[in-house]
Amino acid sequence: MNDEQKKPDPSTLPKKAASQALNFFYGSKQALKNINLPIYDRKVTALIGPSGCGKSTFLRCFNRMHDLYPGTRYEGQIRLYPDDVNLLDKSVDPIEVRMRLSMVFQKPNPFPKSIFENVAYGLRIRGEKRRSVLMDKVEEALKSAALWNEVKDRLDELATTLSGGQQQRLCIARSLASEPELLLFDEPTSALDPIATASIEELIHQLREKITILIVTHNMQQAARVSDFTAYMYLGDLIEFGWTDDVFFRPKEKQTEDYITGRFG
């Protein structure tokens, strides 16, 4: 996917978001240390690193998920473009942020509702009531998530009757229905079998045409397969960031090389 010859200098690419001097604390424990990372528009950026390195914590800063838990604290900025606002600013409503940035979780978490209502949920809480609009958007989202053909005759069944892989694609459809600008994936295939994993990866491939994606994975092959850019994190520090094939084949840091080649991690 990454054309070896024509790799432009990343700094010339348009950015969708960027973390600037980002620190994050759980109580007194610092989980992220001075992270400066650009997220390029309509590219897939993978976050890799050993367990506890802060990659999920970093991802969850983008949609202010940490706000749900007491004792958490952000420092620094995450700027969202083209608005050029700091998502972490006190004046920014986390609910508005989450309306524009969607997240897909580690374990499929469909709501105890029908397949249709799961996908329509984001639109419903935005106040959309027209049945025809909901129907169109649900169909479009399910098609984008490559699930439409499997569920089109059973939209009124409970979402929990789907298989694990289908549930995860349903959660992706649910995220897509509200037309997010940035899609956050938190190890989306870690609970799935290889075949379901392959279909999710295929989906990420198709989605990157239209939408910016930030994906946390501890499967390095997956990062290599799906991403344009890779960031390697370790113990709350960002160690290396660059084009995915540079990070994998020509790492600048010894630590990155050790992790990628399996000598460590």
Add this chain to the structure above:
Amino acid sequence: MSQAPAAGRLAHRRSRHIRERIIELVLLSSALVAVATTIGIVFILVKESISFFSQVSIIDFLTDREWTPLFSDPHFGIWVLLSGTLTSSAIALSVAIPVGTVLAIYLSEFASARMRETAKPILELLAGIPTIVFGYFALFFVTPLLKKIYPELPGFNLLSAGLVMGVMIVPYISSIAEDAMRAVPMSLREGAFAMGATRLQVALNVVVPAAFSGLAAAYILGISRAVGETMIVAVAAGMQPNFTFNPTEQAATITAYIVQVAKGDLPHGSVGYQTIFAAGLTLFLLTLVFNLLGYYLRKRFREEY
């Protein structure tokens, strides 16, 4: 191949075997106390009721509109007592189910940890107040209060008893409902928050439906408590059998009637005395139906995560 004798180190230990058997017997006998009591109660209820129904036709029992077991022309229409039970329970539940549910949602989804730690012991205290105290609270505090709004209200009435009974049941419902809601995995809530849902939307659209089987169990327990509640209605709703669904009247419930007869001087073995077993059996069947319904709802709507 010759069979070697069991090696000493691997042979069965007799003492351990016996100890295990004794422990098993102790555990089994504790379980049997509960089971045997239930069977004994059902046996007595059915035996005495059979003897009652050999003298009073079951059709009359279910259709007669009067309950006058002590009159020279006795009538045994259980609906007279059942109407009191159903009316007071309906009032109680119309208080306890909404208040208990809202309280559970607040404690589970909105309250800070500190608020929860303060509120829960107070609620448990409410659940620990003897029901006789609630009964006198209804008779001497709530009824006079209601009389200020509605002066024609009699001193004994179903409304006051039902309202206080509802307050009494609130902690039972809120406690089970809150447990059910807190058992809903955080990942499900996060999914809804990540879509941009507010706390209220998460609570109502995701947590409540996911906890539905637990909520159903809480409501069924509340219904069983309301139907079986005795002291509050005996004290505050009066002892006069009265076929009515009007909350502003006085009426005896099944339980209040049983108290009255059991404490009275009717000779054992008389039809009048046996009425309490027929009434008790009715009550038992009523709560059995609700418990079965609760069991069905729990199975039908159980969500696995």
